[in-house]
Amino acid sequence: MSVAVFLDLDxxxxxxRPGIVSSLVYALTVTGHPELAASDLTWMIGPPFVESFAKAGISDPAAAIxxxxxxxxxxxMYDAQVYAGIPEAMDAIGLAGARLYLATAKPHAYAKLITAHFGLAPRFVAEYGPExxxxxxxxxxxxxxxxxETGEDPARSVMIGDRHHDVAAAAEVGMPSLAVGWGYGTAAEWHGARAVLERPDQMPEAVARLFA
Incomplete structure (x- = not known):
């Protein structure tokens, strides 16, 4: 199965969620937004923070970031845990001949530290995130x-993620997407995905079906 699989991180x-939310609460509190800090901030996990802070009405997103x-x-950064079944699913996809890449909205300077810390980094051919x-x-x-950079064919690639940004970005570059239901997105965000997966162990078969 000569395909490329691009995986979201958060x-x-x-x-x-624990580490991101606690850091968001701190940032919002010290920048003078205690009412927002006390709200449910799960919606901010995934998209770029400059976009989310602006959407929340913060006049100086750079200071909050x-x-x-x-x-x-x-x-x-390390107040997190790998979802159960993810390492096994990644290994199964790799053993089937696919190449795994990280594609996250988290700056790669942080993302690479996290994937190394949790033992995921060796499974990737390369890891991509913003500057x-x-x-x-x-x-x-x-x-x-x-x-x-990789020369991968978008028609032989797939993006797997939990938010609408993953689905929309994949469509923009001409690759299909798979949505996952165990993250922070909602069903309304997954329109356009080829399938919605409920468990990590469904990932290998879903990828194989796309390119059968």
Whole structure:
């Protein structure tokens, strides 16, 4: 099965909600938004924070992002866990002949530390995420960059993720997508995905069916 599988990180491979939310609460509190800090912040996990902070009405997203990064690097980065069944699913996909790539909205400077910490990094051919300055924050740009760099054919590739950004970005570059139901997205976000998976152990078969 000579195909490329691009995998999201937060909400797809790793349940990173505790560390991300605690860092968001800190950032929102110190930048003067205690009412938002006290709300449910799950919706902010996945999309680029510059987009989410702006959507929340924060006038200085850059300051909030800087505060978030301070707390995240200090305490939040590894306050997470790999979803049960993910390593086995990744191994099964790789054994079937597919190439695995990380494609995350998290800056790669952080993402690579996380995948190494949790033992996922050796399974990837390459790992892609935005730059810290926001370059390639939009996942469509990130996937286009990854395809150009790797030479992978989008028609023989698939994006797997939990949010609408994953589905929309894949469509933008001409690759199909699979949505996962165990992350932070909702059913309304998955329109356009070829299938919605409920468990990690469904990933290998779903990928195989796409390219049968």
């Amino acid at each position: 909400g797809t491979l790793v349940d990173s 800087e505060a978030y990064r301070v707390k995240y690097q200090e305490a939040g 810290l300055d926001g370059t390639r924050n939009w996942k469509g740009d990130l996937l286009a960059h990854a395809l150009a």
